[in-house]
Amino acid sequence: MRIRNSRFSPKSRNFAFVTSLYVDIHTHKAPGDFISPRTAGIHPWQAAPGAAAALRPLPEGVQAVGEIGLDFACAVPRAVQEACFVEQLALACEAGLPVVLHCVRAFEAVMRRLAEYPPRAAIFHGFIGSAEQARQAVARGHYLSFGERTFASPRTVEALRTTPPERLFVETDTSAAPIGTICARIAALKGMDTETLRRATVENYERIFGNGQLA
Ligand SMILES: [Zn+2]
Known part of the structure; x- marks a missing residue:
């Protein structure tokens, strides 16, 4: 498990206020001073007929x-991606697990599939959509995660400003900067202080992944 910090009881109602850890919703860094969900899934770039069958049964301890x-910017045929996506959404629904989403030039198609197979929670990682798309996703109760790529795009900064803290995550993904630095920059763009944003992301994490999984 990537969550190693056992100081916090899963029953604690005040996790956000007793931990100083950051939540990094999607990272390629080695486990460290942050919380990150353990995931298993077939990325759309790897989608192939029947590929999703490898996820059954889901590995022990998987949280999303x-x-x-x-x-839709990659070479894998759309029909193959859609089939693989639907199969995994169905699996998430069956298992009662949230999903972490990769969505590029496919916002409407992803939203349609989420409506057909509503998972316990859906997190768009590395969100790069418009403010209008952010509003639509939030209206459906979905979460949006922002990272370093946000800073380069005025459109994505608008989307970030539209997203309320209770639907927001931050991530390092492939960036070299530590999650604390990313969180501080995201907070500044939203006009919030870093600690308030950090606590909001921990509360969001608890809401989605709680039920004893923070042990
Ligand atoms: Zn991705």
Whole structure:
């Protein structure tokens, strides 16, 4: 498990206020001073007929099905991606697990599939959509995660400003900067202090992944 910190009881109602850890919703860093969900999934770039069958049964300790989704900028045929995505959404629904989404130029198609197979929670990682898309996703109760790529795009900064803290996550993904630095920059763009944003992301994490999984 990537969550190693056993100081906090899963029954604690005040996790956000007793931990100083950050939540990093999607990272390629080695486990460290942050909380990150353990995921298993077939990325849309790896989608192939029957590929999702490898996820059954889900490995022990998996907290979310991900990264899954649709990427209409990549070469994998859309029908193959859609089939693989749907199969994994169905698995997440069956298992009562949240999903971590990869979505590139496929927002409407992803939203349609989420409506057909509503998982316990859906997190768009590395969100790069518009403010209008952010509003639509939040209206459906979905979560949006932002990282370093946000800073380069005025459109994504608008989307970030539209997203309320209770639906927000931050991530390092492939960036070299530590999660604390990313969190501080995201907070500044939202006009919040870093600690308030950090606590909001921990509370969001608890809401989605709680029920004893923070042990
Ligand atoms: Zn991705």
